[in-house]
Amino acid sequence: MKPQLLPLGDSALLVKFGDEIDLGINQRVHALDALLRAKQIAGVIETVPAYATLLVHYDSLVLTYAQVSDWVGAEMDRAESNATRKPRRIEVPVRYGGEDLDFVAAHHHIRAREVVNIHAGREYAVYMMGFTPGFAYMGKLDDAIATPRLETPRTRVAAGSVGIAGAQTGIYPIDSPGGWRIIGRTSLRLFDLKSDQPFLFAPGDAVRFVIEAMDA
Template sequence: MLKYLPLGDKAFLVKIGNGISPETHIKVQNFSKLLEEKKLKGIIEVTPAYNEILISYDPGVLNYKKLISELRELEKEKINLYAELKRIIHIPVCYEAEYAPDLEMVASLNDISINEVVKIHASNEYLVYMLGFTPGFCYLGGMNEKIATPRKETPRTSIEAGSVGIAGKQTGIYPIDSPGGWQIIGKTPLKLFNPKSEPHFFIEPGCYLKFYRISKIEFESIKMQVEQNSFAIKIEAKNE
């Protein structure tokens, strides 16, 4: 049985597991997708995280007790909606010095070459556990610890959207211009967040990201295509 915990009088949490793991993640995504598909009356929004799902609801439509009992029924359904999410999205990244002010630092702190850092960074498939923090920011799992690097002691006041960074054992992409302390090792010309046109976000929790190296010339060319909405992002099904 799942655990239900109120978060005020208009939201509650469904607690699925106790830690961060791909297994818990699959359960979280399965139940979230099921709730999205069922479109239960009274539920406004479903926000999955690592091991919990936040459900925003309108108590004027359906009260907490009734909602929970409906969800308890749904728990019994054996479903695997997760399979649909499993795809790899290929993210072009330019790792050249102009866009990678901290790449040398990451290499020297880990005692490997710049080339190796890039090779390692671009070889793994990263699971998108969830999105949050800023619009379009992905919490990624699966970075090789050989390139783990502590955050910068003094955060930068502004990091441009698209910058790819490392903080501790995590890697991520800044979706909007924001201050931050991540070690910046590259930049993608893709826009993770498009407020003006749909889809507003092309990355969903549950999919995988894989980075591939592009040159500065390719960066400029893709950037232009992105602005003209003509760039086709490479997406493939993920096989086990």
Template sequence: MDFKPLGDSALLVSFGEVIDEETNDRVHALAKAIERANFEWLVEVVPAYSSLAIIYDPGLIDFNGVKRAVEGLEFSAGRFEGKLVEIPVVYGGEYGPDLEFVAQYNGLTPEEVIELHSKPIYRVYFLGFLPGFAYLGGMDERIATPRLKKPRLKVPAGSVGIAGKQTGIYPLESPGGWRLIGRTPLKLFNPSKEPPTLLQPGDRVKFVPIDEEKFREIYRTEWGQEND
């Protein structure tokens, strides 16, 4: 483990630069061990692909104190696996305006992109950028595509995008530069629920292609209104 300060009230524990499930398992195992220890100085732990941010109260402890406490923990990096969540997606058209580009960029047909994107079972490595935005690992590199050079000012909630070798889902309407290939009618972030995010780190995700009629049916149930 490599420790680095993040300002005066946080530190970053790094397990290397590799993005894989084994490394991410170690990140989450350490996060759970810290939470179980119930340190009075702990504010929050924030897992990422291969690192863990530990936010602490600087009035109670300093960087070196946190480092010693974490180094003294015993934890076993077993398989960290959550629930399997099926995400219905309508691909292409107004819902996925970049599907054609992704296909052309990779020398594929749109149908092949859809098949390659919906075939794997993805892993939620961590949440970030927006509440409930899940960074998913396991995408087929044959559909990897660079981000937009100029981000869109408005990306609809539920949009499914590709950025490099990653894929993810926008839980809220926001600006964004990922290549949009589809959209899910599910509500991924709902502050009135507990937990407020549909997906959690360690969950597995399976994309399921649907048609526009099914999209509208699910959308009405989830959002209580017609899709705009």
């Protein structure tokens, strides 16, 4: 599918590659994002990659919609032929055994240990970030452990909690409400304002969970 360019109001342009959560589509999003970031032009404020779209925020006092869409359109043709990027790889040590690990296991009629092995058994892509500062939406989970969200979200999920929602996995960067099924915890800090690099993850990263311990 050829990407569509659409206005979101008068200060953002949406590049739409598709409608669904799909690794191939998401890689095209990140390829265009990397290209536009490398070639920043005056008036483009920032780009925000999501699952199947890239949002380009621009200053309409500097650029018109037509100018931004011409620029993005021209760069897009180049990005398509250059989609093989090497992602940054990050390992996340996890103490498995969160409040929902047994539920996930029971839901799939397997043992908790198998859930852990499957979760830690493949590399995930950071499709996008959002929800709270530093929250990375990762996927895709093996169908054998994909589990629906909680029906009623918890009012407080601790920072560092590793969760599952459908075919996605993620980690809560700060204490916040949340509806994902919690299967473990990491001691890594995902969001630290005192650090030169405040965020552990960036959109497009490749992430692997490493079994640090398994609480009974």
